Amino acid sequence: MAQRVSAADGGNKKTSRVRVAVRLRPYMSKQDEKDEGPCVRGLDSQNLEIINWRNAMETVKYHFDVFHGEQTTQQEVFLSSVKPILPHILNGQNASVFAYGPTGAGKTHTMLGNPQQPGVIPRAVREVFNLVKAKEEGEGWDYSIGMSYLEIYNEKVLDLLSPSSQDLPIREDKDKNILIPGLTHTTISSFSDFDKHFVPASLNRTTASTKLNQRSSRSHAILLIKVVRTQRAISHRQQTGKLYLVDLAGSEDNRRTGNQGIRLKESGAINLSLFTLSKVVDSLNSGTAIRVPYRDSKLTRLLQDSLGGSAHSVMITNIAPEYIYYFDTFSALNFAAKSKLIVNKPFTRETVAVPVVPVKRAREDHGAGGSGVEPHKKKKEDKKPEQDSSAPSAHFHSLSEQSVMDRLIALEKLMMSCQDKDRLGMLKDVAQSRKEIQELKEKQREFESKALLLSQLAGEKSKQEPLFKNSAAPLQRKQLNATKPNKQQAVVQPLQVSQLQPLEQLAIVKQSVCVKKKLSDQVEPPDGKENIMENCWESQLDTSVLEQSRQKILQVLNTGSLKELKGLQQIGDKKAKLILGWRELHGHFTKLEDLLKVEGMTGKRFSSFMKANILSAMGK
Numbered sequence: 151m152a153q154r155v156s157a158a159d160g161g162n163k164k165t166s167r168v169r170v171a172v173r174l175r176p177y178m179s180k181q182d183e184k185d186e187g188p189c190v191r192g193l194d195s196q197n198l199e200i201i202n203w204r205n206a207m208e209t210v211k212y213h214f215d216v217f218h219g220e221q222t223t224q225q226e227v228f229l230s231s232v233k234p235i236l237p238h239i240l241n242g243q244n245a246s247v248f249a250y251g252p253t254g255a256g257k258t259h260t261m262l263g264n265p266q267q268p269g270v271i272p273r274a275v276r277e278v279f280n281l282v283k284a285k286e287e288g289e290g291w292d293y294s295i296g297m298s299y300l301e302i303y304n305e306k307v308l309d310l311l312s313p314s315s316q317d318l319p320i321r322e323d324k325d326k327n328i329l330i331p332g333l334t335h336t337t338i339s340s341f342s343d344f345d346k347h348f349v350p351a352s353l354n355r356t357t358a359s360t361k362l363n364q365r366s367s368r369s370h371a372i373l374l375i376k377v378v379r380t381q382r383a384i385s386h387r388q389q390t391g392k393l394y395l396v397d398l399a400g401s402e403d404n405r406r407t408g409n410q411g412i413r414l415k416e417s418g419a420i421n422l423s424l425f426t427l428s429k430v431v432d433s434l435n436s437g438t439a440i441r442v443p444y445r446d447s448k449l450t451r452l453l454q455d456s457l458g459g460s461a462h463s464v465m466i467t468n469i470a471p472e473y474i475y476y477f478d479t480f481s482a483l484n485f486a487a488k489s490k491l492i493v494n495k496p497f498t499r500e501t502v503a504v505p506v507v508p509v510k511r512a513r514e515d516h517g518a519g520g521s522g523v524e525p526h527k528k529k530k531e532d533k534k535p536e537q538d539s540s541a542p543s544a545h546f547h548s549l550s551e552q553s554v555m556d557r558l559i560a561l562e563k564l565m566m567s568c569q570d571k572d573r574l575g576m577l578k579d580v581a582q583s584r585k586e587i588q589e590l591k592e593k594q595r596e597f598e599s600k601a602l603l604l605s606q607l608a609g610e611k612s613k614q615e616p617l618f619k620n621s622a623a624p625l626q627r628k629q630l631n632a633t634k635p636n637k638q639q640a641v642v643q644p645l646q647v648s649q650l651q652p653l654e655q656l657a658i659v660k661q662s663v664c665v666k667k668k669l670s671d672q673v674e675p676p677d678g679k680e681n682i683m684e685n686c687w688e689s690q691l692d693t694s695v696l697e698q699s700r701q702k703i704l705q706v707l708n709t710g711s712l713k714e715l716k717g718l719q720q721i722g723d724k725k726a727k728l729i730l731g732w733r734e735l736h737g738h739f740t741k742l743e744d745l746l747k748v749e750g751m752t753g754k755r756f757s758s759f760m761k762a763n764i765l766s767a768m769g770k
């Protein structure tokens with residue numbers, strides 16, 4: 151009877167860690183309306199640099215196992231990053247290759263390619279056949295190769311070889327092998343046999359056009375190549391090796407993809423599963439996690455077999471050079487860096503001799519090597535070079551939007567806490583300061599509510615309504631004045647980022663109490679009187695009590711566990727996870743309206759969420 155045999159002697163510890171390669175796709179001028187040039191470039195076969203968003207005179211350098219520059223061919227990517235792990239699957243071990251990165255950065259190009267430039271998938275399958283052919287001769291084993299092909303779309307597992315099938319279940323057998331009952335498994339005898347099944351199945355994959363990519367993959371596609379080898383001699387040992395070739399859907403920022411409706415829903419599922427993947431990678435790398443959160447998404451559940459343990463994994467992080475992708479690139483590099491903690495100081499900052507603009511025009515300036523190390527001509531020299539090094543760069547016009555800055559700050563904090571031990575002390579100090587500020591804020595609120603209570607007791611002998619006030623009372627300004635110092639205190643952060651905050655306060659100050667919801671109105675225009683009534687309820691509440699409730703909700707959003715988040719009104723499991731994901735990626739919510747940035751949170755939902763939670767916090 152067939153039995154899984156662990157190949158202890160064949161296991162090579164060195165290669166069992168996640169090997170991280172980064173591939174930079176060529177610069178595309180059509181993606182660069184402002185003609186700003188690239189913001190990232192290669193230095194050599196392992197190093198790259200990206201402009202520092204804080205100061206365009208500086209770059210941030212990263213070190214990876216491999217860096218594939220813009221001119222790298224499909225063949226080179228395959229030979230250096232993928233081919234070395236393939237022999238393992240002939241010995242009953244698992245291997246996987248992931249293409250990760252923002253939408254439009256070249257994942258599908260890398261994995262699939264096109265007839266002129268075939269990608270990793272066709273090359274790997276061909277190589278597996280070659281390896282088997284070479285082995286079959288005199289080693290005493292018979293080999294059989296099979297394939298399955300599926301996509302995870304909106305958290306559903308769909309069989310691409312049998313497109314009419316429904317969402318398939320994922321199961322685990324007693325040996326901890328992940329199985330998908332009902333998934334088509336087809337034996338293939340040659341590469342052309344594979345092609346015959348694979349090409350039409352690929353057309354079944356869900357793709358659609360977004361603002362950033364005309365043919366964007368809306369699902370994670372997983373091709374499984376299974377090699378079973380059976381010993382001819384008497385014990386007839388059988389070993390099964392699996393190769394997962396994964397083209398992940400791109401991480402997406404929906405403000406830029408312009409996604410709405412169904413695209414937005416897809417995007418929510420994509421971002422959620424990528425977030426879980428990130429958590430799994432974190433746990434595997436930390437080596438201390440009690441529970442690796444494989445079960446939190448279908449993607450990670452399915453790859454459980456192959457991620458960690460004895461799997462030989464390669465992650466190819468695809469990035470794009472244009473400024474419009476800056477945040478995504480920075481984010482993807484961070485993910486790639488934390489996917490292997492042996493990264494050499496990715497946050498070392500060096501001042502380069504020439505202003506950053508020279509990275510411009512990679513295509514014309516780069517030599518055949520594509521690493522882009524030669525000096526570049528200056529452009530836009532009239533741009534004032536001297537800047538306050540703590541201020542966001544003038545080159546970041548497109549990023550000067552407050553929310554993007556907030557995200558960059560949050561991301562930077564994350565990266566610092568991950569990788570630079572020297573900064574841990576600093577972060578601890580900041581955490582301590584924050585704690586003290588928080589305590590002061592609590593005290594302040596306590597005093598305020600006491601004072602309010604006293605004035606109410608003194609002022610209204612017979613009039614009741616401790617919570618509802620006269621709508622004519624011009625209390626909102628007072629309320630916001632009271633909020634202001636709190637806000638200012640709350641944003642004490644490393645690296646003097648607090649100077650970015652006043653803009654946000656302004657946004658809050660501008661909200662009028664009754665006809666507020668400016669943001670929500672932008673998303674969904676009010677649809678009549680009912681909506682006006684909807685939005686007026688806050689005006690009937692006492693501003694300080696209202697503010698207290700808002701603060702309470704904000705606190706849960708920022709510090710609440712999954713369970714606590716689910717304790718909020720109108721927040722279910724999925725939304726709570728999305729909030730956690732957002733927090734992980736962007737740091738804290740500076741104001742409640744930031745919730746609108748979470749996937750699926752429309753203006754209407756936000757209004758209703760606020761009403762339900764404020765009233766609930768007041769015990770209404």
Ligand SMILES: Nc1ncnc2c1ncn2[C@@H]1O[C@H](COP(=O)(O)OP(=O)(O)OP(=O)(O)O)[C@@H](O)[C@H]1O
Nearest residue numbers: 175176253254255256257258259363366367399400
């Ligand atoms: N190395 C490359 N050389 C030439 N063209 C490339 C390269 N990488 C990507 N492209 C082109 O860039 C465009 C976007 O690439 P691709 O569709 O592979 O991105 P993606 O990361 O898979 O996006 P999504 O996540 O939206 O599916 C395509 O037109 C592709 O041909």
